């Protein structure tokens with residue numbers, strides 16, 4: 039994931055850095071007519087001093103100026119960052135980052151860079167990276183640690199999975215079941231997709247393989263009743279978590295959305311988790327937002343991240359919906375699920391924090 043974006047961000051960093059170096063250098067230029075032959079710059083280090091004393095090649099004027107500007111602050115103007123900001127905007131949009139989220143990242147970068155005295159540390163790239171890091175962290179928000187959430191809430195914690203057809207909801211229910219068992223929690227699955235032929239068998243097969251109990255009714259039964267029974271089972275058997283699968287549906291199908299509303303009222307989930315596929319890019323972000331408006335969403339899972347080189351949905355969805363990403367699905371195996379940690383994502387995009 040992010041392969042394409044990572045490479046392009048590296049180029050943008052270089053562009054920002056060279057523009058800032060240039061701006062800082064320009065700030066150092068003496069006024070017209072002033073003496074420029076010998077800038078009052080001390081060699082940077084004892085090693086540099088030694089080199090100078092030995093009469094070897096002394097640093098050029100430009101190198102001396104660079105040393106000087108790195109030790110002080112620079113006041114950047116809009117024109118200094120206009121071009122790389124525009125390039126950054128294009129790169130984000132090309133990689134499926136939603137327009138309002140792109141705007142937000144650009145606005146944060148501009149706010150952090152323009153019109154402020156910024157201290158240039160050891161490297162201009164550090165300044166660029168820290169500004170980008172803070173803009174990206176700003177839109178990714180905080181993650182949601184599911185294990186911690188479960189430990190801090192009354193059991194059974196009830197998690198309802200919603201989303202459109204075929205995005206990987208059922209597989210995700212199984213993966214989350216496996217993840218929770220590995221983390222020491224007991225789990226029951228409610229086979230709430232009573233609509234699609236074969237859906238009950240599908241979730242049952244997954245659950246059997248993982249040694250998880252499934253609560254199921256006949257095909258065509260009322261999913262609210264199935265999920266109510268799953269919750270009763272969990273209460274009676276001291277199970278930590280109920281995972282509720284549901285049929286795929288589009289937010290504009292009123293009857294199916296009413297069914298979801300009924301499920302919510304009957305099952306009273308603690309978390310409603312919207313599942314969509316990262317590869318759908320902006321479509322996934324728009325659908326997530328629409329689902330949130332229609333039935334509410336507490337967290338998002340993005341599946342098929344392994345097939346998405348852009349990563350735009352992962353960057354956009356939390357800011358758009360205003361809810362955290364819980365997991366990324368990274369393959370078809372039960373272990374192919376990773377908790378979404380915004381900091382780790384930013385580190386992957388920009389390189390580890392030094």
Ligand SMILES: Nc1nc2c(ncn2[C@@H]2O[C@H](COP(=O)(O)OP(=O)(O)OP(=O)(O)O)[C@@H](O)[C@H]2O)c(=O)[nH]1
Nearest residue numbers: 203204205206207208209286341342367368369370
């Ligand atoms: N590569 C990849 N494939 C995935 C991932 N998650 C699910 N899939 C595959 O996506 C396909 C659809 O998954 P399902 O779990 O059946 O989807 P669903 O949303 O429950 O489908 P409906 O019940 O029709 O709504 C299956 O072939 C899964 O193996 C993932 O993270 N990566």
